[in-house]
Amino acid sequence: MNILLIGDVVGKVGRRTIACLLPEIRRDHDLDIVIANGENAAGGKGLTPSTADEMFEAGVEIITSGNHIWRYNEIYPYLDSEAPVLRPLNYPEGAPGRGFLCHNGVAVINLMGRTFMPGALDCPFRGADDALTNIGDCDIVIVDMHAEATSEKAAMAWYLDGRVSAVIGSHTHIPTADARVLPKGTAFVTDVGMVGSRDSILGVEKQPVIDAFLNQLPTRFTTDEHGPVVFNSVLIQVDEASGRATGIQRIDREVT
Ligand SMILES: [Fe+2]
Numbered sequence: 001m002n003i004l005l006i007g008d009v010v011g012k013v014g015r016r017t018i019a020c021l022l023p024e025i026r027r028d029h030d031l032d033i034v035i036a037n038g039e040n041a042a043g044g045k046g047l048t049p050s051t052a053d054e055m056f057e058a059g060v061e062i063i064t065s066g067n068h069i070w071r072y073n074e075i076y077p078y079l080d081s082e083a084p085v086l087r088p089l090n091y092p093e094g095a096p097g098r099g100f101l102c103h104n105g106v107a108v109i110n111l112m113g114r115t116f117m118p119g120a121l122d123c124p125f126r127g128a129d130d131a132l133t134n135i136g137d138c139d140i141v142i143v144d145m146h147a148e149a150t151s152e153k154a155a156m157a158w159y160l161d162g163r164v165s166a167v168i169g170s171h172t173h174i175p176t177a178d179a180r181v182l183p184k185g186t187a188f189v190t191d192v193g194m195v196g197s198r199d200s201i202l203g204v205e206k207q208p209v210i211d212a213f214l215n216q217l218p219t220r221f222t223t224d225e226h227g228p229v230v231f232n233s234v235l236i237q238v239d240e241a242s243g244r245a246t247g248i249q250r251i252d253r254e255v256t
């Protein structure tokens with residue numbers, strides 16, 4: 001089974017780029033399922049029902065998210081619906097939506113790290129344990145580990161090695177070069193990256209970010225919708241019988 005996981009889709013340029021590239025990538029790599037992180041899809045921060053629908057029309061089948069999912073409260077009822085959109089599992093009880101689902105034989109768990117991240121979240125490691133006991137008979141399990149600290153993402157991958165098919169890091173918007181399959185069959189990459197403006201800072205316009213570092217004042221950031229766009233993803237090959245990953249490779253593109 002070939003599973004594509006796409007990094008944080010940033011704004012309209014991100015949504016447009018996945019719609020443009022996915023048909024060809026699906027054909028070239030015989031994709032069975034496409035998962036994308038949508039926490040930045042609406043205006044660079046957050047997700048709305050219409051931007052989620054646009055991602056589904058582009059060929060995404062499951063949307064994961066992270067700390068920015070709460071930006072627009074119109075998404076709250078959508079998270080509570082049957083739509084295959086996840087929020088991080090380890091928010092305190094009572095948060096809208098759910099943190100794992102099973103879709104066409106593939107389970108997806110969305111976790112959020114706690115190191116250098118906002119909020120007082122529950123333990124993602126224990127959260128993963130709980131999800132795995134409740135996941136039913138899905139042998140293929142993909143984890144989106146939305147976190148800032150590289151160490152926390154690596155710790156999660158080694159903690160879950162042999163128990164899930166893949167642990168894929170997201171949130172930093174920067175792709176890392178360490179994609180590999182761990183000894184017990186869990187594919188891992190520290191960060192998958194983003195789909196967003198190349199000549200930006202993490203998908204947002206550069207100057208306000210530079211100014212914020214210089215003057216230390218609260219600053220409003222704007223999604224960069226100009227110029228070339230990078231598309232970062234990983235292709236995970238999974239043996240359907242065992243649920244073990246047999247390969248992981250980066251699929252990165254740039255479009256003008
Ligand atoms: Fe993000």
Ligand SMILES: [Fe+2]
Nearest residue numbers: 066067068171
């Ligand atoms: Fe994030």
